[in-house]
Amino acid sequence: MDRADIESKMTDLLVSELGLEKEKINPGASFEADLEVDSLGVVELLMALEDEFDVKIPDEEAEELVTVGQAIDLVEQKLAG
Amino acid sequence: MARVTLVTGGSRGIGRAVAQRLGASGYPIAVNYTSRADAAEEVVESIRSAGGSAMAVGADVSQVDAVAAMFETVEAELGPVEVLVNNAGITRDGLLLRMGEDDWDRVISVNLKSVYLCSKAALRSMIRSRWGRIVSIGSVSGLSGNPGQANYAASKAGVIGFSKSLAKEVGSRGVTVNVVAPGFIATDMTEELGEAAVNAASESTSVGRLGTPGEVASAVEYLAADDASYITGQVLVVDGGLAL
Numbered sequence: 001m002d003r004a005d006i007e008s009k010m011t012d013l014l015v016s017e018l019g020l021e022k023e024k025i026n027p028g029a030s031f032e033a034d035l036e037v038d039s040l041g042v043v044e045l046l047m048a049l050e051d052e053f054d055v056k057i058p059d060e061e062a063e064e065l066v067t068v069g070q071a072i073d074l075v076e077q078k079l080a081g
Numbered sequence: 082m083a084r085v086t087l088v089t090g091g092s093r094g095i096g097r098a099v100a101q102r103l104g105a106s107g108y109p110i111a112v113n114y115t116s117r118a119d120a121a122e123e124v125v126e127s128i129r130s131a132g133g134s135a136m137a138v139g140a141d142v143s144q145v146d147a148v149a150a151m152f153e154t155v156e157a158e159l160g161p162v163e164v165l166v167n168n169a170g171i172t173r174d175g176l177l178l179r180m181g182e183d184d185w186d187r188v189i190s191v192n193l194k195s196v197y198l199c200s201k202a203a204l205r206s207m208i209r210s211r212w213g214r215i216v217s218i219g220s221v222s223g224l225s226g227n228p229g230q231a232n233y234a235a236s237k238a239g240v241i242g243f244s245k246s247l248a249k250e251v252g253s254r255g256v257t258v259n260v261v262a263p264g265f266i267a268t269d270m271t272e273e274l275g276e277a278a279v280n281a282a283s284e285s286t287s288v289g290r291l292g293t294p295g296e297v298a299s300a301v302e303y304l305a306a307d308d309a310s311y312i313t314g315q316v317l318v319v320d321g322g323l324a325l
Contacts, residue, residue, distance in 0.1 A: 017209075040208070040250060047205055 006075050009052060010068065017048045027069030035068075049075055084214075086305070087111040087155055087162045089142045089199060090169030092120035094268035095218060098294030099166050099301050100135070104128035106302060108164065110135040111155040113142065115169070134159075142169050142195035152202045161206035164305045167196045167217035167240070172270060174229045185232045192236035196243055200258075204251065213256035214305045217244055218297070221264045221320050237262070241316055248314030257313035261300045264320025267291040287322025 007027065014020045018041050024034065031037040037045070046062050049055070049071070055078035065071050091100040091112035101124065104110045110128055112135060114121035121137040128135035136158050140151035155162055170192045173184035200215050207213025222230050223237025241260050248258040265271055265282040271291065274282070283290050300319045303309055 038253075040254065044208060047209070 001079060003072065003076060006053075006072050006079075010049070010072055010075070013045065013048045013052060014068075017044055025068060027067065027072060029068050030066055031068070032066075045071065053079060055079060083107055083109060084163040084305070085109050085111070085155070085159045085161060086164040086166065087113060087138075087151075087199070087203070088166040088168055089113045089195060090115070091166075092117045092124055092137075094270060095263065095266060095294045095297045096166070096168035097124050098298040099168060100124050101127060101131075102295065102298035102302055103164070103166075103305065104133035104135055105131050107133065108305075109133070109159045111151075111159060111162070112137045113151060113169065114139055115141050142199055143190040145198055148195075148198040148202050156206075161210070162203045163207065163210070163212065164214040165199055165203040165216070166301055166305070167199055167215065169195050170218065170233075170236075172230065172233050174233065176229055177231045180232060188232040189236050189239070192233065193239040193243070196240050200243075200247060204256070207256045208251060208254045211255040213251075213254075214309075215244070215247070215256065215258045216301050216304045217258075217260050218301075219260040219262035219316060221262055221318060221323060224262060224316070224318070225324070244316075245314045252313050255310070257304070257310065259304045259309075259313060260316045261297060261304065262316050262318045262320070263292060263297045264318070264323040265291045266294055266297055266319075268294060285323055286320065287325055290321065292319060292321055 011025050014025055015022050018037055020035055029035055031042050046057050050057055053075055086103050086108040088096050088100045090096040092114040100110045100112050112121045112124045118139060125135040125137045138151050138154050140147040142148055171188060173188050175184060196217050217240050219240050220237040222234040223241055226234050244258045244260050297319050300317050
């Protein structure tokens, strides 16, 4: 799975799980400032990512996520093993 | 009404009454037990014979791995837990000066840590489905204290602080978190107190008698229902007007 696939699946999850508008989602967007996702929303996204990509994201790494791009990086890194 | 319900410590006392009452109302019930498999099976049978569906699931709810396995088992058989009733509890009474460390640790672990473990395990699916009910059984001891129960009262007060915090965390996702705090209820736990203490307890209530486990169960059922969707972070005291 390449980065574009991850980004596309991530976008789908943000729309389906958190009810975000697709147009607003881009790698530079900040979850809290730009997308108005609260801290629990970020946790929800992480749970959905874990299920979707079958990876484990430790809490300490999750806490550092600010932007959509960082979440994509994290999934990419986990999939690379 | 077919909300999958897990009742911890559901083999006897208040937990048994909660399992039976919700079972009779159509909730599929998972009856958790620690050691009394036979008693749990009896509760399961009583629910089934009343037309409900139920299963027994053994687990020490103070152990993280056991809790994870319990949730997996219940989800596989009944579906994701939608109503969690944190009822499992023990007492190890004694004046503080005589209270051993093990009596402290065990009570905190079974009564409070279990609430953390089970609530955390249940939340994932509740948040995702935007609906969930967590009802924990507290105690008036946790509100007003009780000599000889520093450990028990601390654990139950802890359940209240936990529940209020969690209520604030997950309220926006349709999950409510409440506590039912019973006073003197006629169970094995109060029977151990002896007749004189039971009489004194009865007289200290406004109603003039001990409560029944069913009277606690009806409060749990109310908070578990769709109708209670705007009630969260609350402590519903069921004590017959104790020390009003």
